[in-house]
Amino acid sequence: MADLRFTPLATSVVAAFLLSLSLFPQAADATLGVNWGTMTYHRLPPKTVARLLKDNKITKVKLFDADPYAMDTLAGTGIEVMVAVNNLLLFPMNDYATAKAWVAANITQYRTQSPEVNIKYVAVGNEPFLQEYDGRFTNVTFPALKNIQRALDEAGLGDEVKATVPLNADIYYSPSFKPVPSAGKWRDDVADLMSDIVKFYNQTGAPFTVNIYPFFSLYINPNFPADFAFFDGKAAPLVDGDFSYTNVFDANYDTLLAALRSEDCGDVPIIVGEVGWPTDGDVHANPTIAGRFYAGLTRKMAKRSGTPQKPKQDIDVYLFGLFDEEAKSTLPGDFERSWGIFTTDGRAKFPIDLSGGGEAGKWPAEAVGVEYLETKWCVLDAEKATNESQVQESVDYACKNGADCAALGERASCAGVDTDTKASYAFNSYFQALGQASGSCDFGGLAKITPKNYTAGSCKFGIGIKPYVDGSLGAARGSVGDDDEVSYASATVAGLSQVLLAIFLMAVMGS
Numbered sequence: 032m033a034d035l036r037f038t039p040l041a042t043s044v045v046a047a048f049l050l051s052l053s054l055f056p057q058a059a060d061a062t063l064g065v066n067w068g069t070m071t072y073h074r075l076p077p078k079t080v081a082r083l084l085k086d087n088k089i090t091k092v093k094l095f096d097a098d099p100y101a102m103d104t105l106a107g108t109g110i111e112v113m114v115a116v117n118n119l120l121l122f123p124m125n126d127y128a129t130a131k132a133w134v135a136a137n138i139t140q141y142r143t144q145s146p147e148v149n150i151k152y153v154a155v156g157n158e159p160f161l162q163e164y165d166g167r168f169t170n171v172t173f174p175a176l177k178n179i180q181r182a183l184d185e186a187g188l189g190d191e192v193k194a195t196v197p198l199n200a201d202i203y204y205s206p207s208f209k210p211v212p213s214a215g216k217w218r219d220d221v222a223d224l225m226s227d228i229v230k231f232y233n234q235t236g237a238p239f240t241v242n243i244y245p246f247f248s249l250y251i252n253p254n255f256p257a258d259f260a261f262f263d264g265k266a267a268p269l270v271d272g273d274f275s276y277t278n279v280f281d282a283n284y285d286t287l288l289a290a291l292r293s294e295d296c297g298d299v300p301i302i303v304g305e306v307g308w309p310t311d312g313d314v315h316a317n318p319t320i321a322g323r324f325y326a327g328l329t330r331k332m333a334k335r336s337g338t339p340q341k342p343k344q345d346i347d348v349y350l351f352g353l354f355d356e357e358a359k360s361t362l363p364g365d366f367e368r369s370w371g372i373f374t375t376d377g378r379a380k381f382p383i384d385l386s387g388g389g390e391a392g393k394w395p396a397e398a399v400g401v402e403y404l405e406t407k408w409c410v411l412d413a414e415k416a417t418n419e420s421q422v423q424e425s426v427d428y429a430c431k432n433g434a435d436c437a438a439l440g441e442r443a444s445c446a447g448v449d450t451d452t453k454a455s456y457a458f459n460s461y462f463q464a465l466g467q468a469s470g471s472c473d474f475g476g477l478a479k480i481t482p483k484n485y486t487a488g489s490c491k492f493g494i495g496i497k498p499y500v501d502g503s504l505g506a507a508r509g510s511v512g513d514d515d516e517v518s519y520a521s522a523t524v525a526g527l528s529q530v531l532l533a534i535f536l537m538a539v540m541g542s
């Protein structure tokens with residue numbers, strides 16, 4: 032038995048081992064968060080989404096509201112959750128009693144129920160200082176932030192749940208006379224306000240949440256050095272004193288860090304609230320390019336390389352996003368509905384290691400047990416389509432009333448197909464959106480139902496999925512078919528356009 036006794040040597044080995052565990056917790060995989068937006072007509076059942084998250088070892092989820100559907104999904108999963116107050120609620124939250132009631136109903140309740148929702152953050156607004164809003168939310172955001180944090184504190188949750196305002200990276204910049212990260216400063220119109228907000232975070236222990244989109248650098252500026260948007264180290268470096276940058280993500284992050292340090296708030300933790308790449312709607316948006324972006328990003332996270340100004344550390348990121356959202360406005364661009372790592376029906380589009388391990392070429396686990404509508408499509412009956420303007424009118428109708436026609440955009444996945452196939456795409460999208468309801472494949476006799484799959488290359492003709500019916504609300508819910516297809520079982524077209532209007536407004540308001 033003597034062999035099994037701890038000799039001093041064995042003890043010190045064990046001690047060293049234990050010490051190494053506590054000193055280097057980073058031995059585990061980095062953790063990646065995902066944004067889960069639910070602007071979709073039909074949602075996948077909560078169990079399906081919960082399993083998808085679990086199968087992919089996703090440990091953090093950021094939401095855009097405090098929707099009971101998402102809360103049901105996340106309850107009992109242990110996943111860390113950021114819930115949100117949308118921009119339209121910022122003004123009401125300037126009233127403390129309203130903020131208190133919101134926290135009681137949407138935070139305290141879920142934190143104390145069984146099984147609980149592991150809420151860690153409250154996002155107060157979404158990019159409320161975006162320049163496009165013309166100062167609309169400038170005065171109401173900070174009071175709302177303070178009221179929410181105070182309500183959290185008074186509910187006894189202040190140590191565990193922090194309020195933070197997700198901001199677009201347009202909130203800071205480097206002046207043109209010194210265009211390097213270390214010269215980072217706040218945008219002039221909100222500089223004083225930003226100074227107050229970060230000092231508030233410095234006191235409360237809340238993180239600064241910023242959304243960083245290298246895609247937009249490329250989308251907006253055709254002269255942007257493309258490699259700089261990715262993480263392959265192929266770009267000619269931007270040199271900033273002792274530091275050199277080969278990707279815009281790091282440069283952007285360190286610009287924020289400089290702005291924080293200029294306020295003596297350099298230790299305020301940073302959360303990258305959104306970072307991702309769309310797969311349709313632009314020449315720079317397809318699964319291959321998105322895959323390249325995410326491969327680089329996830330490898331970087333796994334290596335814990337940090338940024339030049341804050342090397343060798345974890346960067347807290349939430350990928351944008353989990354699913355495509357075909358009910359979003361395309362006002363920002365045709366890419367706006369295609370930010371999903373997964374299609375609306377939970378199919379993977381490109382390899383990505385969501386577990387944080389940074390494994391190259393690994394495909395994510397897909398949604399299991401998704402139920403589709405019948406395998407049939409609605410297409411243009413070419414024999415009857417003799418009047419071009421009549422066809423065009425029908426296509427316009429379909430696109431305005433439920434079909435997702437973003438894929439038909441100039442730079443999108445169906446741009447290359449002929450006019451008849453484009454019309455078919457719109458008809459089918461409408462048909463699936465209406466849950467293949469009888470009469471939804473007619474278009475004045477121009478359309479016909481077919482068992483033939485019209486998918487042509489990247490232009491995918493989907494089949495809708497069966498709606499998930501949420502018993503508590505009694506409304507038809509669920510999600511979609513392949514790619515941009517939508518399914519809609521019980522809703523009327525009138526109901527649909529209301530949904531569309533509400534969603535459009537929400538999108539414009541930045542929710």
Ligand SMILES: *[C@@H]1O[C@H](CO)[C@@H](O)[C@H](O)[C@H]1NC(C)=O
Binds near residue numbers: 098136137
């Ligand atoms: C809780 O959040 C939901 C959804 O965001 C909102 O509709 C509801 O009014 C909130 N509850 C209270 C009491 O503010």
Ligand SMILES: *[C@@H]1O[C@H](CO)[C@@H](O)[C@H](O)[C@H]1NC(C)=O
Binds near residue numbers: 167168
């Ligand atoms: C915000 O407050 C400033 C200063 O009180 C005021 O000049 C400005 O008009 C306000 N903006 C809005 C949109 O209410």
Ligand SMILES: *[C@@H]1O[C@H](CO)[C@@H](O)[C@H](O)[C@H]1NC(C)=O
Binds near residue numbers: 298
């Ligand atoms: C922020 O917090 C740190 C650490 O508590 C402190 O040293 C620093 O002075 C604070 N900054 C401001 C502007 O109060």
Ligand SMILES: *[C@@H]1O[C@H](CO)[C@@H](O)[C@H](O)[C@H]1NC(C)=O
Binds near residue numbers: 418424
């Ligand atoms: C073609 O359709 C348009 C729009 O429905 C209609 O106004 C026009 O009369 C039609 N032309 C012919 C030749 O039928």
Ligand SMILES: *[C@@H]1O[C@H](CO)[C@@H](O)[C@H](O)[C@H]1NC(C)=O
Binds near residue numbers: 406484485486494
């Ligand atoms: C339609 O064809 C495409 C391309 O071959 C395929 O990926 C898709 O699964 C097919 N859809 C159905 C419902 O069979």
